[in-house]
Every structure is written in C-alpha cells, then in structure tokens.
Amino acid sequence: MIALIDYKAGNLTSVRKAFAAIGAELYDPASPGDLERATAIVVPGVGHFGATAALDRGWAEAIRGRVALGRPLLGICLGLQWLFAGSEEAPDCPGLGVLAGTCYRLKGSAQGAHDAIKIPHVGWNNLAIAHDAPIVAGVATGSQVYFTHSFVAPVTADTVAVTEHGEPFAAIVQRDRVAGVQFHPEKSGEVGLQILRNFAHAI
Amino acid sequence: MLSKRIIACLDVRNGQVVKGVNFEGLRSAGDPAELARRYNRDGIDELVILDITATIEERRALADTIRAVARELFIPLAVGGGIRTESDAAAAVEAGADKVSLNTAALREPALITTLARRYGSQAVLVAIDAKRAGGGTSGPGTRGFSVYARSGQSEAGRDAVEWAREAEDRGAGEILLTSIDRDGTKIGFDCPMTAAVSQAVSIPVIASGGAGSLGDFVDVFTTGRADAALAASIFHYAETSVRSLKQHLQQRGIPVRL
Numbered sequence: 077m078i079a080l081i082d083y084k085a086g087n088l089t090s091v092r093k094a095f096a097a098i099g100a101e102l103y104d105p106a107s108p109g110d111l112e113r114a115t116a117i118v119v120p121g122v123g124h125f126g127a128t129a130a131l132d133r134g135w136a137e138a139i140r141g142r143v144a145l146g147r148p149l150l151g152i153c154l155g156l157q158w159l160f161a162g163s164e165e166a167p168d169c170p171g172l173g174v175l176a177g178t179c180y181r182l183k184g185s186a187q188g189a190h191d192a193i194k195i196p197h198v199g200w201n202n203l204a205i206a207h208d209a210p211i212v213a214g215v216a217t218g219s220q221v222y223f224t225h226s227f228v229a230p231v232t233a234d235t236v237a238v239t240e241h242g243e244p245f246a247a248i249v250q251r252d253r254v255a256g257v258q259f260h261p262e263k264s265g266e267v268g269l270q271i272l273r274n275f276a277h278a279i
Numbered sequence: 280m281l282s283k284r285i286i287a288c289l290d291v292r293n294g295q296v297v298k299g300v301n302f303e304g305l306r307s308a309g310d311p312a313e314l315a316r317r318y319n320r321d322g323i324d325e326l327v328i329l330d331i332t333a334t335i336e337e338r339r340a341l342a343d344t345i346r347a348v349a350r351e352l353f354i355p356l357a358v359g360g361g362i363r364t365e366s367d368a369a370a371a372v373e374a375g376a377d378k379v380s381l382n383t384a385a386l387r388e389p390a391l392i393t394t395l396a397r398r399y400g401s402q403a404v405l406v407a408i409d410a411k412r413a414g415g416g417t418s419g420p421g422t423r424g425f426s427v428y429a430r431s432g433q434s435e436a437g438r439d440a441v442e443w444a445r446e447a448e449d450r451g452a453g454e455i456l457l458t459s460i461d462r463d464g465t466k467i468g469f470d471c472p473m474t475a476a477v478s479q480a481v482s483i484p485v486i487a488s489g490g491a492g493s494l495g496d497f498v499d500v501f502t503t504g505r506a507d508a509a510l511a512a513s514i515f516h517y518a519e520t521s522v523r524s525l526k527q528h529l530q531q532r533g534i535p536v537r538l
Contacts, residue, residue, distance in 0.1 A: 085400075086399060086400050086403075087372050087373075087377075087399055087403070089349075089372070089373065089374075089375050090349075090353075090375065090377060093350070093353075093375065094353060097351075097353070122399075122400040122402055122403075123400040123401075184482070187479070187480075187481075187482055188479035188480070192505075194482050194483070194484060195482055196401070196402070196453070196482075196483065196484075197281065198402070198453070198454065198483075198484045198507070199282055199283075199284050199324070199484065199507065199508070200281070200282040200284065200324055200537040201280065201281045201282065202280065220282060220537040222355060224402040224453070225402075240280065241281055262353060263353060263354055263355050263377060264353065264354075265353050265354055266353075268353060269353060
C-alpha cells in the first residue's frame with residue numbers, strides 16, 4: 077500500500093482518484109510511525125513552501141528513514157520542491173534535502189508585454205526528456221502535462237525532463253528511487269496516469 | 280512553450296446539460312458525464328460545469344453531477360454558478376472540482392476569494408467577471424471602460440472589469456474568467472479589446488468567454504485579445520467545430536496548443 081501524506085496543502089480528491097484509476101491502493105498514514113507499512117510514499121501539495129513546515133514534526137525524519145531502506149518516494153508539485161534543500165519562497169523552512177539545489181521563483185516577463193511570460197505558470201506545457209529513467213518509461217518528448225505553480229526546482233543531474241516557461245526548469249526528477257513531478261499527473265490525462273503507473277509499478 | 284487552452288463549458292440544470300446539444304452517437308445528449316468523456320477524447324484541455332439550477336432542491340444534484348463527471352476525467356475541472364459560501368465551495372471541491380468559480384459572491388464579499396485561496400490554494404480559485412462596454416455599443420474602443428454585472432448579468436455592480444480583475448488577483452484569485460455580455464451567444468467573435476485590457480492588467484491567466492462563432496475568432500482572441508485560454512459552449516455542443524480541428528487550425532497559425 078502506498079502512503080499518501082495529507083499535510084493539508086491542498087485538496088487530494090483528484091490524486092486519490094488517479095491512483096485508484098491505475099489500480100494502486102493508497103492509505104492515509106495517521107502518524108510518522110504509520111509509514112513503516114508503506115510500500116511507497118507520495119508527498120503531494122500545492123501552495124506556499126511554508127506549508128511543508130507541517131512535515132517537520134517527525135514526518136521528514138520518518139520519510140528519510142524509509143527512503144534509506146529503498147522505499148520509493150514521489151513528490152508532486154510542492155512535494156517535488158520539498159525533495160530539495162529548500163526554497164527561496166520560505167528560506168527558514170528546510171526541505172527534505174534528498175536532492176541537491178534550492179527552489180526559486182520563475183522570472184517571467186514584464187506585465188503587459190507582448191507575448192508576456194505570466195507567473196504563475198498555469199496550463200499545459202511540453203516535456204523534453206533529458207535522459208531515460210523508469211519514471212518516464214513510455215513518455216515521449218513533446219508530451220504535454222498540466223502545471224500550476226510559480227516556483228521551480230533547478231535543472232541538475234537528477235533532472236529527467238525539462239520544461240520551458242521563459243527559462244528551463246526541472247519538470248521531472250529522479251534519483252535512485254526518489255522521484256518528483258512539478259506538474260499535476262492527476263490532471264494531465266493519459267500522460268499523467270502513465271507516470272503514476274511508472275511510479276507505482278516500476279520504480 | 281505554454282499552450283493556449285481550449286475550455287468547454289457545460290451549462291447544467293438539475294443534472295442535465297442544457298443549451299441544445301446535438302452530438303451524434305451520444306446515448307443521452309444531456310448527460311454531462313457522457314459529454315465530458317466525448318470532449319476529453321477530442322482533446323479538450325479543461326472543463327467548466329456551470330450550474331444554472333433555479334432552486335435549492337435542484338441544486339442538490341450538483342455534487343452528483345460533479346462526481347459523475349470527475350470520475351473518469353483526468354484534466355482540470357472547474358465548477359461555478361451559485362457558489363455563495365465557503366461551504367458551497369467545499370462541497371464542490373470534495374465532489375471532485377479542482378477549481379471553483381466565484382462571480383456574484385465575490386463581488387458581494389471579496390474576502391471569500393482570500394478565504395478560499397488560503398484553504399485550497401490560489402490555483403483553485405477562479406473569479407468570473409461578466410462585463411459589458413459602458414455606454415453601449417458592442418465594438419469600438421470602449422472609452423468608458425467595461426462595466427461589471429452581477430447576478431447573471433442582471434444588475435450592474437458599479438465596478439470596472441480591469442480594476443475588479445486587479446483586485447481579485449490581489450485577493451488571491453488564480454485565474455480570471457472574463458465573459459463579454461455584449462458578445463455572449465452572438466457568435467460574432469470574442470471581445471478582444473476588453474480581453475486584452477484585462478489580460479495586460481493582471482499577471483494571472485485570463486480565460487476569454489462569449490462570442491465564439493468561428494475558428495478565426497479563437498485565433499483573434501489568442502493574438503490581439505492576449506487571452507491565455509478561451510471558453511466556449513454551444514460551438515462545441517453542436518459539433519459545429521470539433522476541438523481537434525480547432526486546435527489544428529490554431530497550430531497552423533503558429534499558436535501553441537496541446538494536440
């Protein structure tokens with residue numbers, strides 16, 4: 077069973093529905109200790125990086141412990157950013173730190189400019205696969221997925237897919253059995269479901 | 280590159296899609312879930328369910344409709360129409376809506392935008408603005424601005440669309456759904472000057488609505504109108520234009536779309 081951590085950063089109805097659609101069973105861990113039975117862990121989340129402070133009380137340590145034992149971990153949107161050292165959005169709030177780098181705000185362009193790059197980045201955008209990894213099995217460069225965010229993770233050696241919105245950023249990351257997606261796979265049609273299947277079955 | 284979104288709107292009353300629907304091959308033309316599946320197969324980027332139910336009794340069907348539509352749909356789903364309170368919004372979100380659309384309630388109680396943005400995130404809060412050109416006329420420069428209307432276009436709110444859109448953004452709205460009352464149902468094209476005026480005034484995406492009649496209208500609203508997304512209802516319901524052929528047309532004209 078896959079543990080879905082609900083730390084009250086957004087509604088999880090759609091995430092639950094998407095995992096149900098691919099035949100993966102989820103449970104709501106009541107406490108960090110409840111992660112012991114997790115075959116895998118999903119950290120979702122939307123909104124301000126400061127919301128991840130709710131994961132400090134025991135969760136981060138328990139998740140790190142399960143990752144060290146080889147349990148797969150998937151961060152979605154804010155959950156991806158939390159995999160990194162931290163974010164400029166909430167400098168006092170540390171991330172899990174299993175991936176190197178600090179998240180930052182997309183620059184965008186001046187308001188009202190022609191072909192303005194608006195922030196937040198909302199809508200469907202392309203994935204450019206940077207290198208093969210289990211999380212992107214069956215996902216081609218040019219596939220589109222649904223984003224809604226203002227902050228991003230830097231492109232590093234762990235970046236599996238890159239998206240451009242005025243500048244390139246990490247759309248999908250994977251290092252060993254830790255993966256993350258900046259977009260919403262539960263809202264990204266068949267491509268999103270394929271990525272969730274890859275996480276549930278292949279990683 | 281970020282795609283321009285094509286959004287289909289389902290006007291729902293008592294669990295059934297209204298505004299004539301005459302797709303071939305649908306078992307029940309008015310079934311929102313079946314129509315949603317059809318649009319999804321055809322490549323729609325997002326769906327809006329607009330509840331136009333008249334009575335409280337009929338309104339209870341809305342959650343069932345949202346649940347039925349959301350069940351197999353893995354694209355964003357927004358719900359609007361009659362969302363007056365935080366608990367109305369919560370019921371829609373719990374049933375499976377990714378975004379709630381506030382219109383009259385936001386004008387009456389702007390703090391509701393902030394309350395919902397804090398609870399669900401700005402990405403979940405869409406502020407719908409129904410506006411028409413002040414001083415009459417359905418085209419031209421609109422020198423007197425764009426007057427906002429509440430209660431489905433029935434009463435003037437005493438606000439200007441550009442100024443109200445800015446305030447909605449400041450209060451935490453994630454997107455603006457801008458409908459031209461002048462153009463709604465006319466099929467003579469979107470109000471591009473009004474859309475551009477709002478789109479340039481805010482950083483959040485602006486969804487243009489009202490007036491779609493031809494493929495060229497969508498090209499215009501994405502270029503001169505500077506819209507981030509365009510919404511239509513009857514042009515898709517009547518299968519006058521398939522979503523796929525619209526997107527192919529846009530792509531041929533250099534407008535980025537999801538195909």
